[in-house]
Amino acid sequence: MTNEEIKNLADQYLINTYGLRNLALVRGKGTHVWDADGKEYIDLFSGIAVCNLGHCHPEVTKTIMEQSQKLLHVSNLYNIEPQVLLAKKLSECCFAKKWFFCNGGAEANEAAIKITRRYWTIKGLYKPHIITAEQSFHGRTLATITATGQPKYHKGFEPLMPGFSYVPFNDVSALERAITEETGAVLLEPIQGEGGIRVPSPNYLKEVRELCNEKKILLIFDEVQTGLGRTGYLFAHQGYGVEPDIMTLAKGLANGVPIGAMGCTEEVAQGFSPGSHACTFGGNPLSTATALTVMNELTKPGFLERVRELGEFFMNGLREIATAHPKIKEVRGRGLMMGVEFDEPVSPLVNQLLGQGIICGSAGPNVLRFLPPLIIGKEELAQALNALQQALGALGW
Numbered sequence: 001m002t003n004e005e006i007k008n009l010a011d012q013y014l015i016n017t018y019g020l021r022n023l024a025l026v027r028g029k030g031t032h033v034w035d036a037d038g039k040e041y042i043d044l045f046s047g048i049a050v051c052n053l054g055h056c057h058p059e060v061t062k063t064i065m066e067q068s069q070k071l072l073h074v075s076n077l078y079n080i081e082p083q084v085l086l087a088k089k090l091s092e093c094c095f096a097k098k099w100f101f102c103n104g105g106a107e108a109n110e111a112a113i114k115i116t117r118r119y120w121t122i123k124g125l126y127k128p129h130i131i132t133a134e135q136s137f138h139g140r141t142l143a144t145i146t147a148t149g150q151p152k153y154h155k156g157f158e159p160l161m162p163g164f165s166y167v168p169f170n171d172v173s174a175l176e177r178a179i180t181e182e183t184g185a186v187l188l189e190p191i192q193g194e195g196g197i198r199v200p201s202p203n204y205l206k207e208v209r210e211l212c213n214e215k216k217i218l219l220i221f222d223e224v225q226t227g228l229g230r231t232g233y234l235f236a237h238q239g240y241g242v243e244p245d246i247m248t249l250a251k252g253l254a255n256g257v258p259i260g261a262m263g264c265t266e267e268v269a270q271g272f273s274p275g276s277h278a279c280t281f282g283g284n285p286l287s288t289a290t291a292l293t294v295m296n297e298l299t300k301p302g303f304l305e306r307v308r309e310l311g312e313f314f315m316n317g318l319r320e321i322a323t324a325h326p327k328i329k330e331v332r333g334r335g336l337m338m339g340v341e342f343d344e345p346v347s348p349l350v351n352q353l354l355g356q357g358i359i360c361g362s363a364g365p366n367v368l369r370f371l372p373p374l375i376i377g378k379e380e381l382a383q384a385l386n387a388l389q390q391a392l393g394a395l396g397w
């Protein structure tokens, strides 16, 4: 089928939640993807930070093939070998010593919200309220759109879930003022993704942690986008030297096989007991075997160091371009999670780059967002920087 034939069927048969799309990508290898008409692209978006190891990574493909010949699904009525091995591996890599698996980011955050509420209930305390940040993004279920501090995601879906309030990101005193006796947790992305690649000041997360300790409140980090090596650390909080009580993962965890995970301390894990939460597909053999392979790749010696180096190279290149283009207000990010804020909507620029064979995205209307596969090389990043310069020229920006 051609791009156009696929588009026509999409228009006819899909509920229109994603708006106008002309392209169908049908094949990928490493950092490259091809559309249905055969055009080649460099992928600087990784399917929104999912294919962190690039497309059709040989080890990932091998695992999927082998596991699909062995066992796809048995339900959580039985123990699942790759699931326990994945939980062990994740526990060895961070603060979280207990894990629950599900299918994606919103579900992982639902699990975090539910365990928070039940944890305090079991302690005999009424602390169901959760404070989140403005411009945050936590998913599209009813509870997670409520947690999401952006009114545009709430419109028309009221009544929202009770028990959430919002404070400006990167403002500790606003957070302190918002805390009440009934506050049970603070939920934050260490770096805001969809909200515009907003990077906190160096001490913010540390101060939030101290405040949470002092007020006896749980700290939840939503690492759905920032996790799995994206920022040059396995988990972004490790780059800030701050540990939460609960962390959620999804996107990059199985490089494209759907999975979500909620990890927490031994203490918080007591919030759930048999029957209190479940997920049919959660942690099934296919997704967890794949995720284990991903984790093994990400933790190979030198992998994250290389991401940090590439991130610095890309950031410097973007900042150099910014000096010559007054429409660029700021370049920000960490590792290979990069945002370029313009003083007007970036959709014409995204389309221009697409025409030039470069796939990237936006984060809010005015921020160009880059989330390249972590296996990308310097040459391709340099190529992307050239393409960006060319695109800005073509638009007269």
Ligand SMILES: *Cc1c(COP(=O)(O)O)cnc(C)c1O
Pocket: 103, 104, 105, 106, 107, 109, 137, 138, 139, 140, 189, 193, 194, 222, 223, 224, 225, 226, 250, 251
């Ligand atoms: C994408 C994202 C989610 C939602 O994940 P889904 O898998 O789409 O439910 C939640 N939090 C953050 C930070 C995200 O980037």
